[in-house]
Amino acid sequence: MFFQYVFNGIAVGMAYALVAVGYSLVFGILRLINFSHGAVYAFGAHVVLLFIGLRYPIWIGILVSIFLTGILGVLIDKFALAPLRKKKSLPIASLITTIGVSYIIQNLLMIFFGSERKSFPNFFDMGGLNLANVPVTSSQLFLFVISLLLLLVLTLIVKKTRIGLAMQAVEQNTKAAHLMGINVNFVITFTFFLGGASAAIAGALMAGYYQLVYPTMGFLVGLKAFAAAILGGIGILYGSVVGGLVVGLSESLASGYIGGTYRDAAAFVILIIILIIKPTGLFGKKGISKV
Amino acid sequence: MLNIRGLNTRYGQIHALKGIDMRIEKGEIVTLIGSNGAGKSTLLNTISGIVPASGGEILFQGENITNMAPHFIVKRGISMSPEGREVFPALTVAQNLRLGAYSKKAKDLDGSYERVYTLFPRLKERLPQAAGTLSGGEQQMLAIGRALMADPVLLLLDEPSLGLAPNLVLLIFDLIQSINDQGVTILLIEQNANAALSVAHRAYVLETGNITLDGPAEELSQNDAVRRAYLGGK
Secondary structure, eight states, X not given: OHHHHHHHHHHHHHHHHHHHHHHHHHHHHHSOOOTTHHHHHHHHHHHHHHHHHTTOXXXXXXXXXXXXXHHHHHHIIIIIIHHHHHTTOOHHHHHHHHHHHHHHHHHHHHHHHOSSOEEOOOTTOXXXXXXXXXXXXXXXXXXXXXXXXXXXXXXXHHHHSHHXXXXXXXXXXXXXXXXXXXXXXXHHHHHHHHHHHHHHHHHHHHHHHHTEEOTTHHHHHHHHHHHHHHHHOTTOHHHHHHHHHHHHHHHHHHHHHTOGGGHHHHHHHXXXXXXXXXXXXXXXXXXXXXX | OEEEEXXXXXXXXXXXXXXXXXXXXXXXXXXXXXXXXXXXXXXXXXXXXXXXXXXXXXXXXXXEOTTOXXXXXXXXXXXXXXXXXXXXXXXXXXXXXXXXXXXXXXXXXXXXXHHHHHHOHHHHHTTTSBGGGSOHHHHHHHHHHHHXXXXXXXXXXXXXXXXXXXXXXXXXXXXXXXXXXXXXXXEEEOSOHHHHHHHOSEEEEEETTEEEEEEEHHHHXXXXXXXXXXXXXX
């Protein structure tokens, strides 16, 4: 049984990592925890559901969802957060705003889709694999591989492209980034798009894995991914991956050995312990002011 | 080339610039002297669009650039090396230089790199190193080199010799002279008013948000009031 728990934990953990990167990217640029991210993830899954309902092939639903959810991220920034930045309001105002936005999105999803749990096809289940008696399922493997690939793509964008260099510049010194001729507002927009797009993919993958979609599905996943981002050291991409794996494994092992009731608590117990030992998270740097 | 008329800048309650008039001609080095808090950095930040002007106008090559977004101002040919260097500490020297020419395409930068390496051979040796690990003098060279990467028409230098050892101060002023010889117009802010007046063609004296004196640098360096206030003379 142990290996089943481990493989489940790793697969789910990678999906958490994909959501966690969204927190990390936005935090890096704005020093803001974007608590609407979990609802954005739920929105992504619902867009796919909508297209499945309209009898489109699922990959079309996912592509549209990546685009629309990315746009949703951008709109949240443009309409709710950018005006606050312009007014130089307190960081806490932006934080509260993201919580408010999260409920607005959740409620809109309830209005349009209903609040009940809807079944979602596991579009990547090809049955159990039997690799040398290791009980890994094809959907675990798929969840893991796709999340890993996307995390690599995100890392490449940040580390190897011109816009990624601009993101790093804005993160390290926004004033100097302006002086370099970087359009900082565009960099922020792009970052929100990336966060939204990766949340859409994570949403579709997790909806398929659990075969469930519902408006509040992003609440706990959002909190756990946030925990993963903090665990790994927020603002650091590979930290989010390790954080996601720690969260995924701890909840999977806890629900296997202690009981399902303890599943959600386990991740946060680990979070608290790690933060007591290393307040900046596993890979965190000192001197980042947290909001 | 740069014409500033009646420029006002406020930070909330603080009225930092109270109607500045200033002009810079092509090919000049103009220096701005004044004590701490006189508004020198505010003036540079307002020109580069980092801080909004509350009144007046800034004309650059005939175009009104007042309150334009900073990235458009860089595109028009004004680059700044800010006070305190403000390099990107976790990025390499090479990445910092690339960012200096962010609005340009990578393939068009050979000439810009060549010029920066000629002026600052040290930077070429340090290309793969994180900027945060450089010495103060090297960081200053990087800040100036980075500003030059955009191939500016007008270079704004905010306290380039601050905190540097005396021999490095001399080197920096030599380099300012060489950059100007290459045809770059320079607006220089300096604590070290002696050195600034020695390289500058013209100078402005800024006191609590007002220009109180201006004229050829040589003339100002002979002025009694200037000598008493800024040059440590009697």
